[in-house]
Amino acid sequence: xxxxNIEDSLATWPPLARLAANITRRDFLxxxxxxxxxxxxxxxxxxxAKSTGLTVLGIEGTPGDYSTPFVRIxxxxxxxxxxxxxxxxxxxxTGLPAVVAEELDASWSQMRAESxxxxxxxxxxxxxxxxxxxxxxxxxxxxxxxxxxxxxxxxYARAMVVQAAANRWKVPASEITVSDGVVSHSSGKKxxxxxxxxxxxxxxxxxxxxxxxxxxFKLIGSEKRLQRLDSxxxxxxxxxxxxxxxxxxMMTAVVLRPxxxxxxxxxxxxxxAKAVPGVVDVVQIPRGVAVVARDTWSAxxxxxxxxxxxxxxxxxxxxxxxxxxxxxxxSGGPDAVKVEKKGDADAALKTAAKVLDFEFEFPYxxxxxxEPLTAAAKLSPGKCEIWAGCQFQTIDQANAAQAAGLKPExxxxxxxxxxxxxxxxxxxxxxxxxxxxSIAKATGGNYPVKLIWTREDDITGGRYRPATYHHVTAGLxxxxxLVAVKQDVVNQSxxxxxxxxxxxxxxxxxxxxxxxxxxxxxxxxxxxxWTQAKVGVPILWWRSVGHxxxxxxxxxxxxxxxxxxxxxxxxxxxxLMEKHPRSAAVLKLAAEKAGWDKPFPTGKAANGSFRGRGxxxxxxxxxxxxxxxxxxxxxxxVKVDRVVTAVDCGIAVTPDVVRAQMQSCIGYGLSAALYGxxxxxxxxxxxxxxxxxxxxxxxxxxxxxxxHIVPSTNPPSGVGEPGTPPIxxxxxxxxxxxxxxxxxxxxxxxxxxKATKT
Amino acid sequence: xxxxxxxxxxxxxxDVDPDMPLLWALRDHLKLTGTKxxxxxxxxxxxxVHIEGQATRxxxxxxxxxxxxxxxxxxxxxxxxxxxxxxxxxxxxxPQCGYCQSGQIMSASALLAGNAKPTDADIDAAMAGNxxxxxxxxxxxxxxxQAADSLPASQAKS
Numbered sequence: 001x002x003x004x005n006i007e008d009s010l011a012t013w014p015p016l017a018r019l020a021a022n023i024t025r026r027d028f029l030x031x032x033x034x035x036x037x038x039x040x041x042x043x044x045x046x047x048x049a050k051s052t053g054l055t056v057l058g059i060e061g062t063p064g065d066y067s068t069p070f071v072r073i074x075x076x077x078x079x080x081x082x083x084x085x086x087x088x089x090x091x092x093x094t095g096l097p098a099v100v101a102e103e104l105d106a107s108w109s110q111m112r113a114e115s116x117x118x119x120x121x122x123x124x125x126x127x128x129x130x131x132x133x134x135x136x137x138x139x140x141x142x143x144x145x146x147x148x149x150x151x152x153x154x155x156y157a158r159a160m161v162v163q164a165a166a167n168r169w170k171v172p173a174s175e176i177t178v179s180d181g182v183v184s185h186s187s188g189k190k191x192x193x194x195x196x197x198x199x200x201x202x203x204x205x206x207x208x209x210x211x212x213x214x215x216x217f218k219l220i221g222s223e224k225r226l227q228r229l230d231s232x233x234x235x236x237x238x239x240x241x242x243x244x245x246x247x248x249x250m251m252t253a254v255v256l257r258p259x260x261x262x263x264x265x266x267x268x269x270x271x272x273a274k275a276v277p278g279v280v281d282v283v284q285i286p287r288g289v290a291v292v293a294r295d296t297w298s299a300x301x302x303x304x305x306x307x308x309x310x311x312x313x314x315x316x317x318x319x320x321x322x323x324x325x326x327x328x329x330x331s332g333g334p335d336a337v338k339v340e341k342k343g344d345a346d347a348a349l350k351t352a353a354k355v356l357d358f359e360f361e362f363p364y365x366x367x368x369x370x371e372p373l374t375a376a377a378k379l380s381p382g383k384c385e386i387w388a389g390c391q392f393q394t395i396d397q398a399n400a401a402q403a404a405g406l407k408p409e410x411x412x413x414x415x416x417x418x419x420x421x422x423x424x425x426x427x428x429x430x431x432x433x434x435x436x437x438s439i440a441k442a443t444g445g446n447y448p449v450k451l452i453w454t455r456e457d458d459i460t461g462g463r464y465r466p467a468t469y470h471h472v473t474a475g476l477x478x479x480x481x482l483v484a485v486k487q488d489v490v491n492q493s494x495x496x497x498x499x500x501x502x503x504x505x506x507x508x509x510x511x512x513x514x515x516x517x518x519x520x521x522x523x524x525x526x527x528x529x530w531t532q533a534k535v536g537v538p539i540l541w542w543r544s545v546g547h548x549x550x551x552x553x554x555x556x557x558x559x560x561x562x563x564x565x566x567x568x569x570x571x572x573x574x575x576l577m578e579k580h581p582r583s584a585a586v587l588k589l590a591a592e593k594a595g596w597d598k599p600f601p602t603g604k605a606a607n608g609s610f611r612g613r614g615x616x617x618x619x620x621x622x623x624x625x626x627x628x629x630x631x632x633x634x635x636x637x638v639k640v641d642r643v644v645t646a647v648d649c650g651i652a653v654t655p656d657v658v659r660a661q662m663q664s665c666i667g668y669g670l671s672a673a674l675y676g677x678x679x680x681x682x683x684x685x686x687x688x689x690x691x692x693x694x695x696x697x698x699x700x701x702x703x704x705x706x707x708h709i710v711p712s713t714n715p716p717s718g719v720g721e722p723g724t725p726p727i728x729x730x731x732x733x734x735x736x737x738x739x740x741x742x743x744x745x746x747x748x749x750x751x752x753x754k755a756t757k758t
Numbered sequence: 759x760x761x762x763x764x765x766x767x768x769x770x771x772x773d774v775d776p777d778m779p780l781l782w783a784l785r786d787h788l789k790l791t792g793t794k795x796x797x798x799x800x801x802x803x804x805x806x807v808h809i810e811g812q813a814t815r816x817x818x819x820x821x822x823x824x825x826x827x828x829x830x831x832x833x834x835x836x837x838x839x840x841x842x843x844x845x846x847x848x849x850x851x852x853p854q855c856g857y858c859q860s861g862q863i864m865s866a867s868a869l870l871a872g873n874a875k876p877t878d879a880d881i882d883a884a885m886a887g888n889x890x891x892x893x894x895x896x897x898x899x900x901x902x903x904q905a906a907d908s909l910p911a912s913q914a915k916s
Contacts, residue, residue, distance in 0.1 A: 089855030089892045227851060234856025235847040237792020237832030241857060244791035252786070277775065295786035296795075297778040370796055370804060370857040370891050419794075419857030420891050455797040656851060660897070664854055667893020690801040690889060699882035701895035 070153040071100055073161070073201075077181075077194025079104065080112040081150065084123035084135055085142040086391050087113070087230065088369075088418040088425070089664070090720040091657035092142045094228045096150055098654050099143075102219045103154030103212060104161075106193065107181030113229050118393035118413035136392040138426050138541070140621035140718020143653060147716055155209040157200075161193055164200035214651065214713050225656045230417065241419045242374040245387045247448040250376065251280060253439045254299045254452055256306055257288040260315035260683040261462055262536040265289060265308055272305035282306065283442035287431070290439045296452055316536030317683040320467060324361055327469035327533060332488035336529035337507040339489070340517040343525030348484035352475025354564055358557055359471050361745045362549040364464035364678035365542055366693055371419020373432035373453040373461075379404060379445035384411045388433055389418025391426035395499075399430035403437040422668065423541040427463060428498040459693050460685040464678050465542035466491040466512070467535075468549045472557050480565025482576060484525035487553070489513050492539050493532050511541060515620055515725065516550030520583060521558060521576035537680070543668055544721040547620040551725030552732070552746070555616035559733040560742070569615055569733065570596055586624040586646045586710060587617040593708050594628035594644035602737050609634040612738025616726035622717030623649040625662070627726050629702075631734040636750040638674060638735055640702040643727070648710035650717045658719050659707045665723025666705060671696040673728035675747050761825045765790070766834025776822035781805045783821045784831060792832035792860045796889070803888030806861040807831050813868035815887075832860040839870040842908045846901035854892035862888045866902050875906050 072080045081097040093113035101111050116123045116135075124132025127141035158178060165183045166173040168191070177184050183191045219226060233239040258264070270282035273291055278298025283290050289308050293299035330336075349355055375388035377400070384404040390396045393413050401408040418425055425432075436451040443449065453461065468491035475484040493509040495501050503510065508530055518526040542548060562572035570591045577584040591597070600613045610633040617626035630642040645662050652658045675694035679686045687693040732743040741753050760773040765788060772783055779798075784790045784807070793816060796804030800815035807816045808830040835844065843866045846852075853859045862885070869876055869884040876884065881902050890898070 089853075091854070225851065227848070228853070230856060231848045231851050231853055234853035234859050235844050235863060237860040239856050240791075241794075243795065244785075246789060246791070295774075295778075295782060297775065297782040297786070301775075368891060370802070370855065370889065371794070372796075418855060420855040422891070452795070455799070455802075660851065660854060660894075663896050664892045664894070667895060668891065671891075671893075689799050690797050691799070695889055695891065696893060696895075697887075697889060698885045698895040698898060701893060701899075703878070703896075703899075705896055 070150060071104075071157050073157060073193050073197040075194050075197050077110055077192045078112050079106050079110050079157075079193060080114055082116045083113050084116040084125070084393075085137040085146070086115070086389055086415050086418050086421070086425070088137070088389065088391070088421040090142070090661060091228065091654065092137075093230050094226060095143055095654050095657055096146050097229060098219055098226055099147060099150040100154035100157070102217055103151050104158045105178040105180070105218075108219065108226050110181050110193070111229060115415035118390070118397045118415070120394050123393070133394075134392070135394040136426060138391065138423070140623065140721045142720075143716045143718060144622065151211050152209065155211055156206060159206045159209050160200040160203050161196050163203055163206070164196040165191055168196070168199065220653050221651060221655060223655055226654055228657070239417055241371050242376060242388045242416050243371055243419070243450075243452060245376040245416070245450060247376065247378060250448040250450055251292045251294060251443075252296045252299050252450050252452060253290045253292045253436075254296075254303050254454065255285065255288045255290045255435055255439075255457070256303050256308055257457065257461065258310050258312075258315065260310070260312055260317060261538060263310040263312040263315040266311040267309045269307035272307065273302040276302040276305055278302075281443050283439060285435060285438040285442055287435055287438075290435070290442070290451075292439060292443055292449065299452075300454070315683060318535070319681050319683070320363065320679045323467060323533070323535060324469060327467075327490040328359070328471075330531045330533065331469060331471045331490050332529055333531065336488060336531045339508050339513050339528040339530050341527050343484070345484040345486045345525040345527040348525035349473060349475045349486065352483050353478040354476040356474050356476075356557075356560060356564055357472070358474075358553070358560075359744060360469070360549070360553050360556075362465075362468040362552070363676070363746060364467045364537065364539075364680075365548075365672055365676045366459050366464055366678050366687075367420075367422040367424035367540075367542055368458060368690075368693060368695060369418070369420030369422055369424055372455055372458045373424070374451065375433045375436040376448060376450040377433070377436040377440040378448035379437070379440045382406065382410055384437060385414065386411065386433060386436070387414045387416055388436075389421060389425055390415045390433070391418065391421050392430065395428065396430040396433050399434050400437045403434045404441060422543040423545070424463060427540055428500060431463070455690065456688045459678070459687050459689060462538035463540035464537065465548055466494065466539040470516075470549065470553045472553060474557060474561055476561060476565055480567055482521065482523050482561060485518055485523050485528075486526075487516060487528045488531065489516060489529070489550075490531045490533055492535050492537070494539055494541055494545075496532065511546045514546035514550065515618065516546065516553065520554065520580055520619065521573070522579060523576070543665075544620055544724040547618065547721075547725035548672065551616070551618040551620070552729045555618065555726060555729030556732050556743070559614070559729075559736070573617065582648055583617055583619055583624045586648050587615070587626045589708055589710060590617070590626035590628050590644055590646035591615065593646065593706060596628060600630070610738035612734040612736070614730045614732065614734030614737055616730035616733065618722075618726040620722045620725055623647065623719060623722035625665075625723045625726055627666070627730040629727070629730045629734050631731060631738060633735060633738050633750065638731065638748060638750070639700070640670060640731055642704040643702045643706070645705065645707045645723065646710060647707065647719065647723065648712060649719050649722070650712050650714035652709045652712070653716050655709055658709055661719040662707045662723040663705055665721065666727050667696050667701055669724040669727035670700070670731070673731055673746060673748060674700070677747050761821055763821075763824050763826060764828045766830060772821060774821060776820060778821045779817050780807065780819045780821050780824055780829065781816040784816065784829075790831050790833050794857055794860055796858065796861070800887075801889075802858070802861075803865060804858045804861040806864040806888065808864060808868060811868065811871065813865045832864060835863065835867060837867075837871070838909055839905070840867040842905040843867045843870060843901070846905040846908065850897050850901045850904065852894050852897040852901050854894055858888060858890045862890065862898055866898070866905070869902065870906055870909065874909060876902060
């Protein structure tokens, strides 16, 4: 997994090393109580994160006066879970509180969620490495990372509330029961958590607590849906996103960035911009020129009036068409490095009865979250405060500190709900946050600054899913058995040249090829290579990262191999998955629920449309997802009518959130398969807004989506990403079944694919 | 010269550039941040408000064009259809990141106010202008049907 063990590579990175040096490693499961009006459970770390008391519209009050807690029970009988992961829609503000509520035997109605401050190792992501010295959300790790900690936090809180009741009622703690947030004794005495919180907060921490056996779970895994804790605020316009932050005297800024990646400011004529009413300043920052104004409209008008000439001598000027031509030439060439090698693929291909050859092209993709990148920054002497939908809190903290000329501990991070991210807000440079801090600094720290990216900034601003080329050669024996696979992958490296470079092994960036080896389908002879392309287009992880292309290749190839072998696509896959019973079980469940064994009216229908059914299965980030899809192709356009999904994510903590994420992954993946494309002409991005960067709309969403969750007692893995990789290939396979058209380039262009000999 | 309008039943006077889109006047000057910026070109629907009851993209509507008019934002949404939509949204846990949902709800409540029992085709037509990158579309559709079912057919009003 791409973010596993990032901490060691980050430790050598100056800003973060400085941060880490200031923190003493503590036992992250050593709980303590913290003085307060109620019961607060945290870990033993001395630092305190306090609010400055500034008003943020939509947030009532300020974060409490507490020290690094996980759970807080207040005397008003609310139980607040302090979430170290950003809520970006994936449901952590519901899933993480559910874990605490379960062990605490709380009532769901008393649960609350809030974002933690940026602090490691207290709030470090232990899925990123055992030291927990990076706080961040990614790799679908939030639940896996918090599961054990929050179960313990809930269990400790329960034990202490019970002890407080035992002391008050002078009965043995063993005679006390807790159910639905009410503490009871057989004598008829009852109390709420809120009534006991103050007394519980004064008790010593129990030496040990016993976690529930999963068979005792009442809330976790329950099909009786736990209402999302953010549904109300997000249905009434009261949820505060970074773009909604309003601070006294705050100014709004937009940035003019170079039209080609890598260009630098040569000269600035800001006279006309400064003449726009409402514009208060125009300042150069490392990434462009910022126009600062009293409101967003004035800032935008000022930017339109701004004249900047750019030094494009080092800018990227190639077109994507030329890049793919280069990628094809580089593929498997002298710069190719080994990803996987077993047996002798070349020899096996020479003697194979049938050899199939495939070339695939995947475009750059923008994440395009609905809330464009936004961050507010306030500088004061020796202090910087940030409000943003931070996905990499301590990396953002370190980068903001460097931009502000401060130490990381002088930077306060307020993580707000993110209006989507899909990976975009997690980048090693913290680009948008650093921009906000740079503007605040360039304007003398005279006022807080809110930076807003317009949609055009977002679509043209880079950090895309890397454009990628795959070349696959596969050989079958006479009886249709897969005997050899060769695969060459070419794309830019997300990690090379960044603080994540330390995660590369033997010259291979795992995020470029993850999911592209032969781990799912057994084959004796395999040779997989990767060639790093050097292009000046900034790239980044995009919901499910390397799996976005490797799963497509693997599953389309598998389907065509099955066809070449004269086998059923599900049966053929299962024949190659004997060593992967978990994946096989997911595939079987999806096929069974979809009625795969029943005839499907494949091909041309009476009305001239074509119908087809397709399947794909893929494991990513510890979760296996299979989709069976039914499509209708009319005049070259693809409509997905039905999706049947099976998912094994370990224990499904909140099953409805799992289903919501599968629906979301399907829609997000379909956007990419059907429409998603960022292209460049002479280095300039061709698309600017949603009319050119088309995304899925409600009329294009499959009407029928059935999601089946594999029952499991394994610890939970993630669901934010793993539904995405298999949807594109399932649809491509269905299109081929319907029309015979082989889709090798994304997004799908059936007319072009039909005209191309494959 | 100041522009007068009514927002959520409150009279307002704004002395801003007459070309300023209603979106930014609402957000930056009236501090009504429930209405969201998504594209600035009426392509995504995140900025949808009601002007005289009609769902309108506030990001391309100059403030001068709404002088003397009644504007309703998510903060002021009331009436049977609006409340039914919000209730259904919460009940079905429609939102994920939630950023587009104010616009979705404003479009959906305008739809129900004019069409008490929309078909799926009606929903497609009324809602296709509202993008959700979390793809909450399945639940949006279900919530609109649920809201419609909760309203007496003859009484739906925004």
